[in-house]
Amino acid sequence: MSHLLTGVPASPGIAIAKxxxxxxxxxxxxxxxxxxTAAEKQRLKEAVEAxxxxxxxxxxxxxxxxxxxxxxxxxxHLFLLDDPDLIDAAMDQIESEGINAEFALYEVASGIMExxxxxxxxxxxERAADVKDITGRVISKLEGRKHSALxxxxxxxxxxxxxxxxSDTAQLNLEFVRGFVTEIGSRTSHSAIMARSLELAAVVGxxxxxxxxxxxxTVILDATAGQVIVNPTDRxxxxxxxxxxxxxxxxxxxxxxxDRPSVTADGVQVELASNIGGIxxxxxxxxxxxxxxxxFRTEFLYMGRSAFPSEEEQYSVYKHVLEKMGGKRVVxxxxxxxxxxxxxxMQLPKESNPFLxxxxxxxxxxxxxxxxTQLRALLRASVHGKLAIMFPMIAVLSELREAKRILAEERxxxxxxxxxxxxxxxxxxxxxxxxxxxxxxxxxKEVDFFSIGTNDLIQYTMAADRMNESVSYLxxxxxxxxxxxxxxxxxxxxxxGKWAGMCxxxxxxxxxxxxxxxxxxxxxxxxxxxxxxxxxxxSRLSKQEWSRLAEQALGMSSQQEVLDFVNQQLRSEx
Numbered sequence: 398m399s400h401l402l403t404g405v406p407a408s409p410g411i412a413i414a415k416x417x418x419x420x421x422x423x424x425x426x427x428x429x430x431x432x433x434t435a436a437e438k439q440r441l442k443e444a445v446e447a448x449x450x451x452x453x454x455x456x457x458x459x460x461x462x463x464x465x466x467x468x469x470x471x472x473x474h475l476f477l478l479d480d481p482d483l484i485d486a487a488m489d490q491i492e493s494e495g496i497n498a499e500f501a502l503y504e505v506a507s508g509i510m511e512x513x514x515x516x517x518x519x520x521x522x523e524r525a526a527d528v529k530d531i532t533g534r535v536i537s538k539l540e541g542r543k544h545s546a547l548x549x550x551x552x553x554x555x556x557x558x559x560x561x562x563x564s565d566t567a568q569l570n571l572e573f574v575r576g577f578v579t580e581i582g583s584r585t586s587h588s589a590i591m592a593r594s595l596e597l598a599a600v601v602g603x604x605x606x607x608x609x610x611x612x613x614x615t616v617i618l619d620a621t622a623g624q625v626i627v628n629p630t631d632r633x634x635x636x637x638x639x640x641x642x643x644x645x646x647x648x649x650x651x652x653x654x655x656d657r658p659s660v661t662a663d664g665v666q667v668e669l670a671s672n673i674g675g676i677x678x679x680x681x682x683x684x685x686x687x688x689x690x691x692x693f694r695t696e697f698l699y700m701g702r703s704a705f706p707s708e709e710e711q712y713s714v715y716k717h718v719l720e721k722m723g724g725k726r727v728v729x730x731x732x733x734x735x736x737x738x739x740x741x742x743m744q745l746p747k748e749s750n751p752f753l754x755x756x757x758x759x760x761x762x763x764x765x766x767x768x769x770t771q772l773r774a775l776l777r778a779s780v781h782g783k784l785a786i787m788f789p790m791i792a793v794l795s796e797l798r799e800a801k802r803i804l805a806e807e808r809x810x811x812x813x814x815x816x817x818x819x820x821x822x823x824x825x826x827x828x829x830x831x832x833x834x835x836x837x838x839x840x841x842k843e844v845d846f847f848s849i850g851t852n853d854l855i856q857y858t859m860a861a862d863r864m865n866e867s868v869s870y871l872x873x874x875x876x877x878x879x880x881x882x883x884x885x886x887x888x889x890x891x892x893x894g895k896w897a898g899m900c901x902x903x904x905x906x907x908x909x910x911x912x913x914x915x916x917x918x919x920x921x922x923x924x925x926x927x928x929x930x931x932x933x934x935x936s937r938l939s940k941q942e943w944s945r946l947a948e949q950a951l952g953m954s955s956q957q958e959v960l961d962f963v964n965q966q967l968r969s970e971x
Contacts, residue, residue, distance in 0.1 A: 399630050400606075403624055404578070404603030404604065408598060411598065413615075413641060414555045415615060416556075416614040416615075417554040419561070426497065426540070427500065434492050438498070441501075444498070448478060470527070472702065476703060509525075555618050556574055560588065566592070575598065578603050580608055599620055600624070669932055669935070670687055670689040671687040672692040672694070675714075679721050681925035682722075684925070689920075690728060690729075690922075698710075699732065702742075729784065731775075731786065733756070733790070734756065752862070757790035758789055758796055762803075776818045779818055779822045783821070787848055788824075789850070793833075798843070835882075841890055850900055851874055851899060855873065858879060858882065875912070875956045875960055877952070883918075898922060904922055904923045911946070911967065938970075
């Protein structure tokens with residue numbers, strides 16, 4: 398009997414195949430007394446070394462297939478296996494309680510996972526999966542069991558699991574795996590991130606009902622809509638076979654826009670740029686014909702490692718990105734750590750509300766040594782392309798002036814050292830705090846550009862944590878209040894002869910693009926896979942017409958009213 402499940406659309410696509418159920422390999426070891434604790438500690442040491450060898454092989458394979466950024470998670474796994482809070486604690490438990498290695502490691506790991514899962518920070522909660530992954534591997538070595546070998550799948554498959562670990566996703570045989578469904582997870586979980594990197598259809602967070610899917614069940618995976626149909630009817634199979642073909646034709650049709658300019662139906666040029674997290678994302682940016690990079694999240698250079706990146710290391714990365722983009726503008730955001738992004742080797746103060754605490758530019762101004770190192774690397778790289786430096790989370794003018802003062806000092810030092818710095822370097826800020834949006838006319842006089850970070854701007858405006866499911870209904874990018882703030886920023890930029898872009902999720906939203914175009918946004922920065930659909934949409938829109946329609950939307954009373962209005966207009970234009 399056909400059964401419909403819904404979840405989070407983590408990576409778009411439509412797939413139809415037989416399910417393969419990945420049963421959890423979690424084993425709950427029995428507690429056993431041991432007489433020779435030294436021998437038991439040696440068993441654990443050997444199992445850890447064997448697990449490290451496995452992880453290193455996976456890391457090398459991932460490095461070859463997906464690049465260094467995606468392989469970094471396995472560097473973190475190797476680091477965890479040297480963590481005294483995990484392995485040394487298990488060794489201590491073997492010694493003090495005279496128990497077997499399997500149970501000691503399981504007990505210690507369970508305590509760490511429980512602590513991580515209880516945290517408010519979603520990214521830290523998801524790190525519990527990393528601890529589970531590596532300890533499960535070590536325990537399987539101790540028990541003489543074989544860990545999963547997803548690379549051995551040899552027929553067209555939709556993978557179904559409670560969750561997929563980074564090790565699982567890195568080993569998928571892409572010749573046969575068409576997509577996957579997980580019971581738990583979010584768009585920021587490792588499995589979702591890897592799915593997008595692999596361009597593999599994926600639905601995560603499908604709930605406990607997904608546990609009923611069995612190996613051999615026929616599954617339709619509509620990862621664009623976040624739907625999973627189990628054992629579909631003949632009619633549903635026929636319908637989705639057509640939809641799958643149409644989706645593939647749509648993707649092929651979008652490819653024809655790779656080399657086209659980003660121009661509206663009435664001849665207005667806009668800039669459709671991409672957001673990236675590192676150099677591994679560049680190939681997709683270039684393959685999708687983006688007009689530039691609107692946001693390089695440099696914090697990813699600092700993550701998955703045990704120490705801060707050096708000036709030379711950063712310079713090399715920034716230089717590479719600028720050269721690869723061949724003169725197209727590259728907006729590089731300075732370090733944005735804090736809130737939901739932490740570094741294991743940097744002890745940030747514990748805060749009751751880290752999203753409103755010491756983060757981003759606030760942290761950089763307090764830790765000038767880190768800030769100056771990054772600015773020197775950026776300034777040195779500026780001669781290799783068209784660089785724009787962007788400061789995140791500016792709230793007041795004094796923060797901007799202080800950041801610019803430090804930048805000017807580092808420029809002067811480099812010039813005194815005889816090191817060239819570009820004279821056409823742009824300096825701008827992210828507008829992600831309502832205070833900055835409301836004071837945009839003041840800030841515009843001292844920057845070259847604005848880039849609106851809607852992810853945070855929306856949550857701060859609505860006073861609703863975007864990670865909190867209880868108030869997720871308030872995350873409303875199309876609400877008139879958000880549109881009015883966006884308009885204020887664009888108008889302030891225009892009055893001062895500056896450009897205004899957007900690098901939040903809203904910039905690639907097909908229902909928001911017409912309104913943003915009408916409000917006069919100059920640059921839209923989005924995921925690389927969104928560039929071609931956005932270019933195709935822009936080519937059908939009249940800037941002049943949507944300027945009038947956007948004004949109407951500003952006067953509406955709710956997000957739903959705005960969405961209904963936009964969708965009605967787009968249907969009438971089709």
